[in-house]
Structures are given as structure tokens and as C-alpha cells.
Amino acid sequence: MTATVVEASPCRAGAIAQAYELARRSTVNMWRQPQAWAPGLFFPLMLTAVYAAQFAKAIHQPGFPPVDSYLDFVLPASVLQAVAFGATGGAAELAKDIENGFFDRLVTSPVSRVSILVGRIAGSAIFAGFQAGLIMVLLIAFGVTIKGGVASAAVIMITAVLLALGIGGLGLVLALRSGSQEIVQSTFPVLFVLLFVSGTFWPTSLMKGWYGNVARHNPITWIIEPLRELVIEGWSWGSAGRALGITFGLAVFTTSLAFATMRARLRRL
Amino acid sequence: MSNAPIEARGLVRSFGDVKAVEGVDLTVAEGEVFGFLGPNGAGKSTTVRMLVTLLRPTAGTARVAGFDVVRDAHQVRRAIGVALQDAAIDPLMTGNELVRLQAVLHGIPRRVAEARGAELLERVGLTGAADRRVGTYSGGMRRRLDLALALVHEPKVLFLDEPTTGLDPTSRVSLWEEVRRLNTELGTTVFLTTQYLEEADELAHRIAIIDGGRIVREGIPAELKASVGAPTLKVDVALASVDAARSVLAQFGAERPARAGRIAIGLPEGAAQMPAVVRALDDAGVRVSHLELDSPSLDDVFADATGRRLEGADE
Numbered sequence: 001m002t003a004t005v006v007e008a009s010p011c012r013a014g015a016i017a018q019a020y021e022l023a024r025r026s027t028v029n030m031w032r033q034p035q036a037w038a039p040g041l042f043f044p045l046m047l048t049a050v051y052a053a054q055f056a057k058a059i060h061q062p063g064f065p066p067v068d069s070y071l072d073f074v075l076p077a078s079v080l081q082a083v084a085f086g087a088t089g090g091a092a093e094l095a096k097d098i099e100n101g102f103f104d105r106l107v108t109s110p111v112s113r114v115s116i117l118v119g120r121i122a123g124s125a126i127f128a129g130f131q132a133g134l135i136m137v138l139l140i141a142f143g144v145t146i147k148g149g150v151a152s153a154a155v156i157m158i159t160a161v162l163l164a165l166g167i168g169g170l171g172l173v174l175a176l177r178s179g180s181q182e183i184v185q186s187t188f189p190v191l192f193v194l195l196f197v198s199g200t201f202w203p204t205s206l207m208k209g210w211y212g213n214v215a216r217h218n219p220i221t222w223i224i225e226p227l228r229e230l231v232i233e234g235w236s237w238g239s240a241g242r243a244l245g246i247t248f249g250l251a252v253f254t255t256s257l258a259f260a261t262m263r264a265r266l267r268r269l
Numbered sequence: 270m271s272n273a274p275i276e277a278r279g280l281v282r283s284f285g286d287v288k289a290v291e292g293v294d295l296t297v298a299e300g301e302v303f304g305f306l307g308p309n310g311a312g313k314s315t316t317v318r319m320l321v322t323l324l325r326p327t328a329g330t331a332r333v334a335g336f337d338v339v340r341d342a343h344q345v346r347r348a349i350g351v352a353l354q355d356a357a358i359d360p361l362m363t364g365n366e367l368v369r370l371q372a373v374l375h376g377i378p379r380r381v382a383e384a385r386g387a388e389l390l391e392r393v394g395l396t397g398a399a400d401r402r403v404g405t406y407s408g409g410m411r412r413r414l415d416l417a418l419a420l421v422h423e424p425k426v427l428f429l430d431e432p433t434t435g436l437d438p439t440s441r442v443s444l445w446e447e448v449r450r451l452n453t454e455l456g457t458t459v460f461l462t463t464q465y466l467e468e469a470d471e472l473a474h475r476i477a478i479i480d481g482g483r484i485v486r487e488g489i490p491a492e493l494k495a496s497v498g499a500p501t502l503k504v505d506v507a508l509a510s511v512d513a514a515r516s517v518l519a520q521f522g523a524e525r526p527a528r529a530g531r532i533a534i535g536l537p538e539g540a541a542q543m544p545a546v547v548r549a550l551d552d553a554g555v556r557v558s559h560l561e562l563d564s565p566s567l568d569d570v571f572a573d574a575t576g577r578r579l580e581g582a583d584e
Contacts, residue, residue: 014376017373017378017379018374018376021369021370021373021374025359025362025366028361028366029359029361029362032361033361100355100357101353101357102357102358102359104323104353105351105357105371105418106374107322107323108321108322108323108346108349108351108353109346109371109375110346110347110374110375110376111374269323269324269325
């Protein structure tokens, strides 16, 4: 039979242009909903201020790492906490697209399926970078010194972005499987517990009993401690490699899972 | 299969044990506005979702723009424009941003997309609102934007799934005009699902009526209506007189489905029989509160095919 060939476009702009435009949408939409991200940014800053006042003298007790102020100790934690709380935002937006039918609009167009997720992931990465940068600038303005210099600040920022992708990737899996914003947002309490039962706000060397054991085996601690070393001790390839390696592995694992879930979802239709 | 822009044979879709579509066969000719009419849950949207590659058929085959909807899904997507139910439009984006995004999704370069977007927004009367967020648009404006988005790559086949559901009468008529213009000026083939009889009657060159997942009638609206035969006499009477009225009216024609409190019959000789009907009702002491004689409508066609009136059609 003769096919009625209808050319959809005068040229193939390709998957990159599509991913760029979808990432742009993701970022602009996030910016247009300050109510969605401002609390996630404000809460860690407030907690940092409260803990800094509370633990101002605690830093002098034996066993506490040598720091000028508690803010030096807590900077990586504040950055990762803000990023972790905002990390599922992109996944919740994807679930909203599925709920309201926008995802169907994307899927009935000849868009590259990879671009749909890459657009979301890139949007989350840009936003995480913005959050990490803003918190570091604010804490530096309040007197924090990153002893490892610009290279360490860059590692903290990249680690934050990778952590956002790692957590966000799991959120994307949930969004694609359930198509429900509520289910994606239900991950928040789990993140909250993971962050608080870790070495985020207190050295694990000073923790005792089951709490100390759990904190020492918590992956969040494995990421925060090397970053903290970069802030309070100075540059170290080993510390940078540990933080980047763990978050890179997590990001690769969860985003691969998200792509596999996307393929499975489209096959299920 | 033929060269028709849309063709389905034995299309079936099941969800678990439930068969939403049970063997749909249809052919839509080039340049035709094809109305797919049926009540809620009849299988209209499921059929459309299979034709636009959003759902895989459980059985059967379908070709759109010459391509198989399963094997050549990507080519089908390049060839069609789709405006699905509920106008799924991101409320945080502006009209301009959405048109540009849709254009890029179809592989149109940004520079071309800007010009085409402006032209399309003007066409659907949204130039003034192009830089406003869609969240501030009325229902009619959203539908018109949805239509513009579906047209951004100049598709030859356009799927409109209940495009006017929830719209006020003015917005509905304005959308009808736009669909008509598209069809006559650009020759776009339109597959339109609707639950509104008037919409199908106004727009469609040919219609298919679907009920319970099966096509129960298909043809040109005028021929379908003529096939029903006699005009319908609708008589409203007090509840106490329903039985008496029914026995009087039965002398004149066969009863047809009607809403509660109303009796409808087919009146073979139409207006010529009206005086006799009125006299007979009067002689039987039946007090009539409302009486009307309607030419056969698509609702009669639906009733003839299914034994039921289409939801809301009699209101």
C-alpha cells in the first residue's frame, strides 16, 4: 500500500533541543512556584541558625573536630539537607504531568522518550546547583571559611547536584510507577529520618549506643563526613573522591532505574 | 487495507476482564470530518487513544496516515495532531511558551517555531493573551490553545477528543467554526469524538455511533436520520395520565425511548396526523402539558440502535 507520508517538521532539531526545551520548562516552572521550593530552602537555613546558637559552646568539648564555629561544621549538612528536601520536586512535577494528562501530550508527539526524563533530570540538577550555591554564599557571608578553597566548594556543589539526582531518580521511579504526586511526596518522611539519624548535625564519633551505630552506617554520613573534611581540614583527593563516588554511584543507579521504569511504562500502555 | 488516513479493523482493547472496545471497524476518508458519537464509557476515548498510539490494541489493527499504530508508532506521531479530552495544558506556562515547546517536540527549529506560533495564536484569536500564563485562561481559551498546539506541525490528520465538553455555547460555536475552517481551507482530516448530538450533526460529514464498545450505526447523518423513518411525537403528561396517554398514542405509532414523564412515538405521517392525535388524547381525558413533533434526529438514530436515548440529549 502507499503510505501517506506527512513530514512533521522541516528539519530534525533532535533530542538535544527537545531535552533543552523540557529542562527549560522544568526550571522556569519551578521558579514560578516559590511556594513549592522556598520552605525547603528556608527550613534548613532556620535549622542551621538554631543549631549554631544551641551548639556554639559544644564545639569545644573533647572529640569535636577542630572548627572556629559550628557553622563551619554544619555547612555541608545544610547544603545537602536543602537539596535533599527539594530533590523530589522534579519527580512530583512529573507525577503531576501524568495526573493532568500533559505526559500524554508529550507521549503523542514524536519527542525522544529519553529527552522527557533528561529534561526533568536536568531541571532538577540546575535547581540543586542553585540551592547549593545560595546556601554556601549565605554561610560564607556569616563567617564560614571553606579551608579546601574553591575546589572544595565545587566538590560540595557537584555532590549536592549528584545527591539531588540520586534522590530525584528514585522519585522519578515512583512517579512513573504510580502517576501520583502524593506517593512521590510520601518519600519526604523517609528522607527526614535518614538525615536526622546520621552525622549531619553532630560528629558520629561522639554518638553512643544504637543511634551512633545507625548513624555510622547511614549513607548520608558517608557523604557528609568527607565534605566536612574538605571544609574544616582542607583539600583532599580522598575526601573529594569518596563524596563524589558515592553520590555518582547513587545517581547513576537511580536514574538508570528511572529510564528502565519509563521504558516499562510505555511498553505497558 | 486501503489508503484512507484512518482505518481500523477488529480493534479490541481490554482492561483486565473488561472489554472497553470490542471489535471496532472504521474507515475515514481523506478530507473528511468523522464524528465518533457515543455516551460516556462507550469506548470513544479508548478507541482514540489506540489510534493516537497512547494505548496498544489488545487485538486488531489500525493504520493512521498510512502507518501501523503499533509497528510504526513514531511515524504516526509525526503525522497526527492530537487534542485530548480535558485540554491538558500546563497552567504555569504562557501560550507562547507552550506553542514553542510543542513545535520543538515536533522537531521544528525555534526560529521557525516563533513565527508559526504567532500565526497559530492569531488564527485561534489568542494573540492578546499569548504572554499570559495559561492558568489565567478561560475554558474556551484553553481549548483554542489546545487546538493551536495540535496544529503546530501542520498535521494532515487531526484527532479531537470531546473538544467542547464543558464549554459555554458561545465558545462551543467558535470552536466549531475553527474546525470547519481547518477542514475546508487546509483539507485536514478530522476525527472528532463527541457526546453531543448537535456537534456531530453540525460538523461531521460522516458519523459512527459507538455503544458498549461496538459501532452500532455508521453513515452520513442525513441518511442515518432518514433511515429511522417517521418523525417523533413527544408528549408530556401528568404522571397519573401516563398509562391512558400511552394506550391512546399506541394507536398512532410505535413507542420510542423517552425520559421519565414523557411518551414518545414514531408518527408515520408526521404533522398530518397531529389533529387526530390531539382529538384522541382529548377524548380520553388526558391533559397534555407539552407536545412537540421532531424530525428524526441523531438521538432517534441512537435510540433506534440501542433502545436508549443519549445522555442529556433530550434536555
